Amino acid sequence: MxxxxxxxxxxxxxxxxxxxxxxxxxxxxxxxxxxxxxxxxxxxxxxxxxxxxxxxxxxxxxxxxxxxxxxxxxxxxxxxxxxxxxxxxxxxxxxxxxxxxxxxxxxxxxxxxxxxxxxxxxxxxxxxxxxxxxxxxxxxxxxxxxxxxxxxxxxxxxERSPGCIVNIQPQQADISYSETIAPLLRDKCAACHVEGGIAPWAMSEYRMIQGFAPMIREVLRTRRMPPWHADPAVGEWQHDGGLSSEDRSVLIAWLEAGAPRGDGPDPLRDIPPRQNDWTLGEPDLVIEVPAFEVPATGTVDYQFPQVANPLDEGAWVVAATVIPGDAQAVHHVLMGTVNEKINVKDADEEDIFENYIMGYAPGNESAFMPGGTGVYVPPGAYYTFQMHYTPYGKASTDVTRIGLYFAEEPPAQFLRQEVVVNPAIRIPPRAANHEEMASVRFYHDATLYSLTPHSHYRGKSSTFELIYPDGREELILSVPNYDFNWQRTYNFVEPMQVPAGTRIVHRTIYDNSANNPGNPDPDAEVSWGLQSEEEMLYGSVSFAWTDELASEPIHDDLRSGVSQWVGYLDQNLDGKVQRKEMSERMRKNIGFKWIFLDRNFDGGLDHDEMEAMIRRSMEKEEG
CATH class of the missing domain: 3.40.30.10 (Glutaredoxin)
Structure with a gap:
């Protein structure tokens, strides 16, 4: 067998x-x-x-x-x-x-x-x-x-094997293609497998399904498709693209029965080709991403084009739609704004998430800001994009369009982004299960809306967990089968309320072994970098400060920066940075000043002590 x-x-x-x-x-x-x-x-x-x-x-x-x-x-x-x-x-x-x-x-x-x-x-x-x-x-x-x-x-x-009987049930029989299988494929697969979509073939009729039946069975068993990677046992997510256990079992049973056609109409014939139109209505502003020549083959590094904001007044974005110029080539789009034009060669995800708006993937063309929130775009800002192109055998030119929808009146709250990063990661050669982690602390009560894990070719799995002020821990997202090819944002069905002092911990396991088919070089020690052959520990969190009003901002960039800094240095998660967790250069720079910085004499520098140190340093430079 x-x-x-x-x-x-x-x-x-x-x-x-x-x-x-x-x-x-x-x-x-x-x-x-x-x-x-x-x-x-x-x-x-x-x-x-x-x-x-x-x-x-x-x-x-x-x-x-x-x-x-x-x-x-x-x-x-x-x-x-x-x-x-x-x-x-x-x-x-x-x-x-x-x-x-x-x-x-x-x-x-x-x-x-x-x-x-x-x-x-x-x-x-x-x-x-x-x-x-x-x-x-x-x-x-x-x-x-x-x-x-x-x-x-x-x-x-x-050999004879004594044991308890495993009650394997016979596969479900008499499964209707017309009433069960085709509607399931339409709802879960046709967003990509449609004429003009990103998939290489369209689920346009039964004959296509019959011909690809063995391949469909394989990608279902290996969970390559549908490309939804959240553990169904952890959290509930909007636009869940996964298959339930029941749906997966029914589909595999039908495929293994020979994919019988049976009686009834073919619902797949009613799926229209992909329409490049504004599904949310006419936008208030259309941004056209600069044209990009996509080669027929090879790997295209992430592109970071920029477009100056053409408006003379600030605007609150409350919804957006992305229409790719070439849906087969545009794998995903991340979009945000920055206040100053950046050097594209030095661009990275942080430049996008400085004022993040939305992410596009097939089946997720439009996004609404959570109710009562919005993203403010000031005059003079630059719309910045992360474009992921995937060659598909034919050269093409992509001109992606973004439709933005503005609030008539300012929303009650800012939609904020926090990023959990660790730029000090080191992945040993040949390591098959190497873990890196980082955390950030919410210094006010907050409402969490979405999570986005990000790593590169060696990323194997990712999690987000909360550590509450009372020490209680809660796993809120697990992506056990991470796939670099699908950059997913996971939006909570019910936003999460977290009290001030809560830390969010982001972990990623990397596979730097030869068994990883996407590994560029198993013999390399891998560190942080923008290129796909390098790596990142990068988790984005979309949230709002519960007690912040758009008319009365309380967000503090310095406190957020300190939280990131402490969060990647504090590897034992005790809430403070100890000498042994610092780099040699940092220890030398602090030197004897440690006794003055560690004001509570607990052997480490907590968030407040690190913040005080940086503020004094900034005041000294300004003076």
């Missing part, structure tokens, strides 16, 4: 891809199930096997396809029984069905050279129903692994 590629999340919400470990000598899957005594009794054998062969590069994981087990209950069982394997949660049973799973405690050994199963059965002969021996007499899996590590290609072998 060949094992097709798939991606599943484990009990901690981490993503695992089967074919990622193509260079391993073997991959071992163990069928897990909550409440199974044979699993519990055999756990020491599984751990001993893993410990013996992990140094040889053998990869181990468990998989749970039980109908009755959830991610939460699996995590609880793992904690109680000290299961330290990743347990892949197969909530739709699609993977368990394709692997023909029947009982827990079964071990499946896969040969990555061929992606075929070479062994399935018990780990050894020690544990049986209601009895167990002190020591195993037969070591089935160890014998297979020894042969594979020695370079042999063992013939398929199967």
């Amino acid at each position: 060949r094992v097709d590629d798939f991606v599943l999340l484990d009990q901690q919400g981490n993503a695992h891809r089967m074919h990622y470990h193509a260079d391993a000598p073997a991959i071992v899957l163990i069928v897990h199930g909550n409440g199974c005594q044979i699993i519990r009794s055999t756990m020491p054998d599984y751990k001993a096997l893993r410990d013996k062969y992990a140094g040889e590069g053998v990869q181990f994981a468990m998989i749970n396809s039980n109908l009755q087990d959830t991610r939460e209950s699996i995590a609880a069982e793992a904690a109680e029984w000290e299961v330290d394997f990743p347990i892949l949660v197969d909530e739709t049973q699609d993977i368990g069905r394709s692997l023909a799973l029947t009982r827990t405690a079964e071990v499946i050994v896969v040969d990555p050279k061929t992606w075929r199963i070479v062994y399935r059965g018990a780990v050894n002969d020690r544990v049986h129903y209601e009895r167990q021996k002190d020591d195993a007499g037969e070591h089935y899996v160890a014998e297979v692994l020894d042969a594979m590590i020695a370079g042999d290609s063992p013939a398929y072998r199967e």
Whole structure:
């Protein structure tokens, strides 16, 4: 049996891809199930096997396809029984069905050279129903692994495997293309897969779906499509582009049944070609991005064009629409304003987010500012764009247009942006799971509206969490399968209220190994930089100060800057910067002045102490 590629999340919400470990000598899957005594009794054998062969590069994981087990209950069982394997949660049973799973405690050994199963059965002969021996007499899996590590290609072998029955349900039958499948594809896929859209082919009729059916199945199993990467167990988001477990299972079942046409009309035929018009009505101002020649092939670095504000008076932006000139070439657009013209060669995301307006991606062409808020654009400002172009085999010229809609009266509040950054990141060569983090502190009560994680080719996963003043922690966004090709902004369905003193922590895990197919150079130590072959830890937060009025601003750029500075230096998250967390140059510059700066004598400089230090330094320079 060949094992097709798939991606599943484990009990901690981490993503695992089967074919990622193509260079391993073997991959071992163990069928897990909550409440199974044979699993519990055999756990020491599984751990001993893993410990013996992990140094040889053998990869181990468990998989749970039980109908009755959830991610939460699996995590609880793992904690109680000290299961330290990743347990892949197969909530739709699609993977368990394709692997023909029947009982827990079964071990499946896969040969990555061929992606075929070479062994399935018990780990050894020690544990049986209601009895167990002190020591195993037969070591089935160890014998297979020894042969594979020695370079042999063992013939398929199967041994009896006691365990609890996994109730794999038959695939749903009689699924209607007309009533179920086509409407699902229309709602979740056709924003890109439409005539004139970014996708390379259009879902224009049944024959197109039938022809691409095997490819659709593959991208669903590997979660490459739809390109929505938020963990569904964490938070609720506007314009959620993901598939529910039920929808994913139904679609895969229909595809694996041969994608039958059945009776009824074809709703896909009714989808019109992409229309380049103003869906929100005629804009108050249209900004035309300077023309850009997109090559047929290659990689195009981010472009940062600028357009001077043509208005002589300030305006409050409350909505915007982006119309790409070439929808196939324009992958995403980020837009904001800066008060002075910038050097395009030195531009980066911070120049965009200084006064951020919106981000465009296919299916997210328009944006409304949260009710009661707006973005103020002063006269003399410059509209600045981050343009991400993706060549698609034919050279073209893009002229993207932006439609802006202004408030008739000033809104009650400013829509603000805060950025969580760490410009001191260092990613070691060949590191497959290297984490970097940073934080910022909200120095007034705030309302959070959206989050945007950003890294480059080595970005693997990202999270945002809150640490409240009382020490309570809350995970508010997890992106376990981050994809640089899709720059997503996640807008809360219900904005979050956070009290003053709350810190937001942004973490990213980077894959600098050779197994990362997008890695430009696994042997490089990677640091902060604007180019895609460099890296960033960069998280944007859209918010409003709860007690700020547009007529009475309270935002303090210096306090925000100090919060960013402390947030990347304070790596142990104790709320202060200790000497050991500072660079050598910073420690030398402070020198004996430390005793005067650390006013509460707690061994570190907190936000207030760092702010006081910088203000005194600025006053000294001005004097």
